[in-house]
Amino acid sequence: MEKAKKTVLKVFSSGLIFPAAVLLLWHYGAAGGLWNTFLLPSPETVWKAFCSALGNGELQLHLYASLSRIAAGFGISALLAVTLAFLCGAFPSIYAQIGGTLEFLRHVPPMATIPMLILWFGIGESPKIILIILATFFPVFLNTMHGIKNCDAGLLEVASVFGYNRWEKCRHVILPSALPSIMTGLQLGLGYSWRSLVAAELVAASSGLGYMILDAEQLSRSDVVLMGIFVIGVLGALLDMLFVIISRAAGIIR
Amino acid sequence: MTDFISLRNISKCYSAAGRSVFALKDLSLDIRENEFLAVVGRSGSGKTTLLRILASLEEPTAGEMRFRGKLCSPGNPLPSGMVFQDARLMPWLSALENIIFAFPPRERTAELHEAAKKMLETVGLSGCERSMPRELSGGMAQRVALGRALIKNPSVILLDEPLGALDYFTRRAMQRELIRIYLQEKKSFIMVTHDVGEALRMGTRVIVLGEGQMRKEINVDFSYPRPRSDPRFQRLIDEVLDAIGDGE
Numbered sequence: 049m050e051k052a053k054k055t056v057l058k059v060f061s062s063g064l065i066f067p068a069a070v071l072l073l074w075h076y077g078a079a080g081g082l083w084n085t086f087l088l089p090s091p092e093t094v095w096k097a098f099c100s101a102l103g104n105g106e107l108q109l110h111l112y113a114s115l116s117r118i119a120a121g122f123g124i125s126a127l128l129a130v131t132l133a134f135l136c137g138a139f140p141s142i143y144a145q146i147g148g149t150l151e152f153l154r155h156v157p158p159m160a161t162i163p164m165l166i167l168w169f170g171i172g173e174s175p176k177i178i179l180i181i182l183a184t185f186f187p188v189f190l191n192t193m194h195g196i197k198n199c200d201a202g203l204l205e206v207a208s209v210f211g212y213n214r215w216e217k218c219r220h221v222i223l224p225s226a227l228p229s230i231m232t233g234l235q236l237g238l239g240y241s242w243r244s245l246v247a248a249e250l251v252a253a254s255s256g257l258g259y260m261i262l263d264a265e266q267l268s269r270s271d272v273v274l275m276g277i278f279v280i281g282v283l284g285a286l287l288d289m290l291f292v293i294i295s296r297a298a299g300i301i302r
Numbered sequence: 303m304t305d306f307i308s309l310r311n312i313s314k315c316y317s318a319a320g321r322s323v324f325a326l327k328d329l330s331l332d333i334r335e336n337e338f339l340a341v342v343g344r345s346g347s348g349k350t351t352l353l354r355i356l357a358s359l360e361e362p363t364a365g366e367m368r369f370r371g372k373l374c375s376p377g378n379p380l381p382s383g384m385v386f387q388d389a390r391l392m393p394w395l396s397a398l399e400n401i402i403f404a405f406p407p408r409e410r411t412a413e414l415h416e417a418a419k420k421m422l423e424t425v426g427l428s429g430c431e432r433s434m435p436r437e438l439s440g441g442m443a444q445r446v447a448l449g450r451a452l453i454k455n456p457s458v459i460l461l462d463e464p465l466g467a468l469d470y471f472t473r474r475a476m477q478r479e480l481i482r483i484y485l486q487e488k489k490s491f492i493m494v495t496h497d498v499g500e501a502l503r504m505g506t507r508v509i510v511l512g513e514g515q516m517r518k519e520i521n522v523d524f525s526y527p528r529p530r531s532d533p534r535f536q537r538l539i540d541e542v543l544d545a546i547g548d549g550e
Contacts, residue, residue, distance in 0.1 A: 202390045209357050209384045210454070212406045220407070224394045 089271040094278070097271040106260075107279070113255035114245055117173070121180025121248070122241045126234055129185050133192035138218060150189070158182040159247045171252035179251070183244035184237040191233025195226025231295050238291060242284040305371050306490070307333035307356075307380065307458065312365035314351050314514075325351040326362070327514040333458075338484050338491045340505030342498055344546060348514040349494040353462050356492065357384045369457070382458040383451030387466045389443035391435040397446045398422060398431040404450045418453060424486075425449040426479065441472040445479070452487060461493035465500065477504055481526050498542045502535060503528050510545040518545035 059065065071091060077083060078090035085093070101107035136143035158179050165175035199222045207217045249258025257276050264272035314326040326348045333339055341349045354360040355367065358379035367374040374380050383404065391400045401418040402410065422428055425445040435443055444464055451459055464480075465473045481504055484491050495501050501508045502522055510518040520538060522528075528535050 205359055206390045210404050216406050
């Protein structure tokens with residue numbers, strides 16, 4: 049009896065009940081004709097589309113294209129945002145000059161810049177990567193700035209007493225102190241980069257998960273659209289988990 | 303006149319809300335080698351400002367500080383180690399790494415690791431090398447901070463109410479520990495405290511500050527330990543309290 053109770057509790061706390069219920073509702077709703085399966089195909093049809101794309105190598109091709117763009121966009125953005133935040137933290141006059149402009153840019157949706165990006169950078173990889181950079185930059189920049197601003201002044205005094213110079217204080221006090229905030233920013237930024245992927249691949253792409261979804265829309269393949277959405281969601285969640293695991297292993301977050 | 307540390311006509315003025323407030327006013331003081339100088343006074347009497355000037359964390363508005371006759375400046379600070387009221391350990395470093403932190407990376411040597419281990423022993427924390435600051439009690443954290451201040455072998459140890467945040471029993475134990483380390487290390491200790499008993503129990507000389515000026519100087523010339531029941535101790539407490547302006 050006690051064992052059964054424990055099992056029920058385990059199932060409830062696992063977080064599997066809600067997705068399982070949605071999946072069952074979806075399955076029986078589609079099978080029972082509760083809606084038009086052209087608009088919302090059954091889970092089996094979506095699974096078949098997944099297996100077919102995986103079997104003919106199409107999915108891997110799109111995955112590779114998207115992951116490459118995310119790696120480039122997120123990598124460049126993270127580097128730019130962290131560096132700029134440290135420069136602004138070390139030299140407040142820099143922030144005084146660019147703070148207003150950054151605040152303006154922060155409120156511009158990256159998608160609104162697509163026409164100008166195409167005009168300036170053409171329809172190659174550049175506008176797609178720049179779009180991801182724009183979407184990722186601010187969460188990383190703002191969280192890094194927050195971490196730097198909240199560095200305990202007492203710890204900086206300790207470093208001063210022991211003769212640390214400005215660079216050493218930055219490297220050995222401010223950076224480790226701001227690291228949890230930087231990691232939060234990077235984690236958020238990674239999520240934003242996935243969210244901007246479809247918008248980025250709207251720009252005359254011929255590969256990528258966003259392109260795959262848009263192409264399927266043109267061909268009225270709602271099963272492939274849903275499959276693409278699931279792949280993006282699952283991959284984003286997996287990358288986020290990987291990020292947390294690596295951060296924990298490195299002792300950055302607890 | 304001593305040539306160890308001399309402060310001459312030190313003043314420190316802060317501007318707040320359009321008015322100037324003097325934390326220290328024309329203070330002159332000689333600090334002797336190997337003495338345990340305790341500085342007492344009410345809040346706002348200038349005790350901490352004095353210590354921060356000695357640590358080069360603040361520059362005096364007027365006056366000069368010399369160490370062995372040489373003028374101290376931001377580029378040539380007093381060779382000191384400091385312990386603050388809160389231990390101020392780097393939370394991401396272990397106890398051992400926090401002691402090593404006393405040396406900026408450019409000054410670190412291969413032998414430093416062993417020296418830091420020995421320092422942990424000196425402050426009574428052998429076996430705690432890998433403990434993180436969150437795993438240490440208040441007293442243990444202050445011992446690490448003391449080890450960090452001592453490892454560079456500075457001429458002067460500055461203590462800014464180092465026991466102020468500790469409970470009564472830990473405080474008494476740490477007082478004994480500080481006296482033991484003071485006798486062992488043979489350095490000048492300068493400690494700011496608001497606890498008159500603590501100042502007289504630990505200091506070889508006690509100065510009383512009031513409104514940024516020296517009100518009284520007392521040489522405590524009887525040996526450790528100094529029990530409260532000692533009539534000399536009681537007499538000195540009354541003297542210090544009178545100087546602070548709290549005699550009853």
